[in-house]
Amino acid sequence: MRYTLRQLEVFVAVGRFESVSRATEALNLSQSATSTALAELEKQFDVRLFDRHGKRLQLNESGRALLPRAIELLDRAGEIESLLAGNAGLNGFRFGATLTIGNYLATLLVGEFMRRYPGCRVQLDVHNTEQVLRKVAHFELDFGLIEGDNPNPDLSAEPWVSDELVVFAAPDHPLMREKHVTLEMLARQPWIVREPGSGTRQAFENAFHSVRSQMDVRLELEHTEAIKRAVEAGMGVSCISRLALKEAFRRGSLVPIEVAELNLQRQFHIVWHKQKFHTPGMQAFIALCREVTAGAARSDEIVMRDASGRAIEYR
The missing domain is CATH 3.40.190.10 (Periplasmic binding protein-like II)
Incomplete structure (x- = not known):
């Protein structure tokens, strides 16, 4: 192949942050290495993936088409790495939760998930609904748990509880x-x-x-x-x-x-980008979200239990 996973990783980071410097920080690379990898990818295929506005890079039509496919390929590469490491293919993921969900439900869900899948790395970002939707739409988060409505036609919203x-x-x-x-x-x-x-x-x-x-x-x-x-x-x-x-x-x-x-x-929702590839880890966590709310008519009736079966109180 004429491209490398590192080049795709750089492209995805720059596409998410619309900034070489922020991508550099996220990838822990030098700015010159980040710029070089992106430039080589575009040069190899004689394609422009970004419109340049001063120091800001904005995905153009070609870049927007490539971004979800590049993320999927990197996710699948992560699956392979997890399988080779003996972790049953559950590679990590990053999700967002709005403040009420994040403070009173999401941490308990993460705790239960880590108990079931101790080798899977999870990152939780807590923001308000507007910020979570924006980050999911820009592929900065794999999915979100939100309290408000979803006006973005690029996102799927599944009623949760x-x-x-x-x-x-x-x-x-x-x-x-x-x-x-x-x-x-x-x-x-x-x-x-x-x-x-x-x-x-x-x-x-x-x-x-x-x-x-x-x-x-x-x-x-x-x-x-x-x-x-x-x-x-x-x-x-x-x-x-x-x-x-x-x-x-x-x-x-x-x-x-x-x-x-x-x-x-009102209704809580699970949201993800319509073009987002669902990794096994992401699928398992969303399945857990559905499982714990299956018997609850309302969010304050959800009962989470610890490893011994005792109900966990959230405060």
Whole structure:
């Protein structure tokens, strides 16, 4: 063959990062070695794979067509290496999870996966929905577990498990003395919410669309734990996944506010690029995701168990 796996590895890294310097860091090569490998690949086949915009390289039509095929070939080469090393072909993978899933489910899933397949290396990136979708679309992640909707036609989104947001406050909040809380009453409260781009923020705005213009959003925070602490301190009310509030509700440090006219249901999804080759490791992890949610009607009803069969509590 007129190309090498190293050349394809360099091409894939530059294609993902659109930068020779970032590809250099990821591959642990010198910048000259990275540039040379890419230049030789293009020269050997008399083809341009990137449009040059100053220091930025952007995949052109030929490069976009090659990228998923090059990734698949490298993945299959990884399978061969794993088989030769006696690891049953389960080569590593990198996936993303949005913050609620990443903090309360994904690490438990990775723990169970590593128990079943101790030789497989897994890398987890935790971001909001917008960032995970962007990274999956650019092949920076093999797949993602997301809370929000997927608007990208290049990605497949498989419904995974239902989830429910819940409005909540500190136990001594004035609304807790009300027998019936309306949307209008909630709109007048100071609110602490997730940042734009998160699936939770998207679901929150959809649920409160009729009063959104009247709402007093005081604080935007990226992490659910920070939101919980702020609400516990009496800074306002909020609305996040019931999954993230399970332990706080059990302790009584936070309490739910039921509002009959609100629809706070949503769906978690598993997403991957339609052109992404599914390695055995990726297939096994996605199968595990389906397995652990098979008997759960909602995300906070998922039960994970350790090697002895005891239920694992997530907090």
